[in-house]
Amino acid sequence: MVETPAGCVFEDIQHEDIQVEAAVGRGTFGVVFKAVWKGKDVAIKTIESDNERNAFLVELRQLSRVNHPNIVKLYGSCDNPVCLVMEYAECGSLYNLLHSADPQPHYTASHAMSWCLQCAQGVAYLHAMKPKALIHRDLKPPNLLLVARGTVLKICDFGTACDIQTYMTNNKGSAAWMAPEVFEGSNYSEKCDVFSWGIILWEVITRKKPFDEIGGSAFCIMWAVHRGTRPPLIKGLPEPIETLMTRCWDKEPSQRPSMNEVKNTMSHLMKYFPGSDEPLSLPHQSAANKSGSSSATSTGKSQLHSFYQYMIVSVNLLKMYMVNNEVSAFSTNGFDSSIPMAYLKLDHQLQPLAPCPNSKESMAVFEQHIRVAQEYLKVQSEIAHLVRTKQELMSELEQDQREQQTSSRLIEEHSKLLEENSNLSAYCQGLKSKLSLIKSQNQHHS
Structure with a gap:
């Protein structure tokens, strides 16, 4: 021992x-x-x-x-x-859970976010190790195992791991999740794991294989990533999650967040995704371990539809751009459907205490607080809209200024060319005159 x-x-x-x-x-x-x-x-x-x-x-x-x-x-x-x-991981790999043949296990946005948070926690631990930190270098769903009926994630397969102090240039990892600097042969750091994490986040939210539409060999994917191709943005994805994801797969490693920042951001976002400790209903283990691509049966579509329904609820919690008092949360996913969305959208510290149903005064105070919350969110929505409008106008103004500068430069260059053309024409005319004079002198002497 x-x-x-x-x-x-x-x-x-x-x-x-x-x-x-x-x-x-x-x-x-x-x-x-x-x-x-x-x-x-x-x-x-x-x-x-x-x-x-x-x-x-x-x-x-x-x-x-x-x-x-x-x-x-x-x-x-x-x-x-x-x-x-x-x-031993009795639930198999995350990859098999995501992409196994039907019937596919159902999971919620809370499970997806929790898996990515747990992955970030494990990798942040590796990057912070002393005296020598570690880069995993092959972070992907096949190397992420699930236990505790799918609620706990564990990173495995350290056959390609290396010390952070050792800047490697050999090609390790798998194409769909590999940072461009790795397969380009550049020196790379722990930020290559951050890139892989961003691709994994996209994969667990969409339940699609990254770059599957490209087809062909791994080199086709590498070439596409090298040229700036990334998985398509997800319609309706909460802005904080989208921003984190796109920062992680930035072309420049220096622009990507550290894994510790990823972990802290995900921890903050998880309060909007309750229910991640709910066990998954998994098929027989032998079926879960079979490899195979997912097929779009009505069952799979229904599960994905339910998943996105839950994601939409989380969008409403995270983004205060839409105020719809008629919308209620899904009680099956951990929210009380009797509580207005305005209450749920508030920051946790601003949420009022639950009222006493037997006290008219308590209920009146609570209802008044809800009305104030609705007005507050309406103002916040207007502010957000005005900020976006201002940004768009500023962008348009900058574009106009750039176009004006380009036009001025072109006009200036055109004027210079006209002046040069005039000078060249005058010079050419002078040469012609001299040539005519020389010819007449030669004729006179002969």
Whole structure:
């Protein structure tokens, strides 16, 4: 038994103490099996050849350093045969949950936001490790595992991880989630994980495979990303989420937020997405582990429609641009449908205490507060509209100024060209006169 500097304890495990059951997947290297060790389910990751030994050693070294609830736990390793013994994720990968064949498990916007928050927490922990921080470099849904009936996410597959101090230029990761500086061969930092996180956020909200419409090889996706292509923006997505997502996949790594900032922003937004601890209704595990693309059956469409209905409620909570007193929240998603939306849209500190239903005075005060809240939100909506209008006018003004400057420059250049043309014409005429004079003199002498 060895205790690492991170406080993790892992063992030298004898293979005969492990009861291997069945293969459940494949990582960056090797095959992953479900097994039983010391009476509990575990995942066994093996190597298939000596060529995979380096990746095995990398994962062993990196996993032995980490201890976080959102990172898969390493219990120990075997020397003969060589394998890692890790925490088993009974719900499979996030990728399989998102894109498995029908019937697809239903999840809400709260689950989607919670998964992304948990991923950010795990990666922020890696980036903040001392004395040497880690970059994962292959962050994608196939490497994000789910436990606790789909409510808890854990990052796995550290075969490509490296120290942040080591600026790498070799091509690691997977094309759809890979930051452009990675496949372009540039020096890259921990911000490549931030780019991948932004793509994952888009994927769990839309339940679509990123860049699936491009088709072709990974190089087609890399070329598109290099030229600035990103997943299409999501109609109706709350502005704070859209801004965070697009900042994360910015072309320039320096413009992307740190993963710690991502984590803090997501933590703040989660108060608008209650119910993320509700267990998912998952199909039989063997079906959940099957690979396959999602098909657009009526069931899948119904689930996605319900998902977007919930997202629309969250839009109303996050954006105070629309005031509609007739709209009520969905009680099935954790909100009381009897409470007006104006109440829910208020900042938590401004929300009044729930009234006493048996007290007319209490109910009157509460109703008055609601009316004031509606007026407040109406003013906020008008302010937001005016701010947007001002920004649009400023943008138009700047465009007009640029066009005027361009016109002035073109006029000036045209005047110069006319002047030069006039000078050249005069010079040419002078040369012609001299030539005529020379010809007449030659004729006279002859």
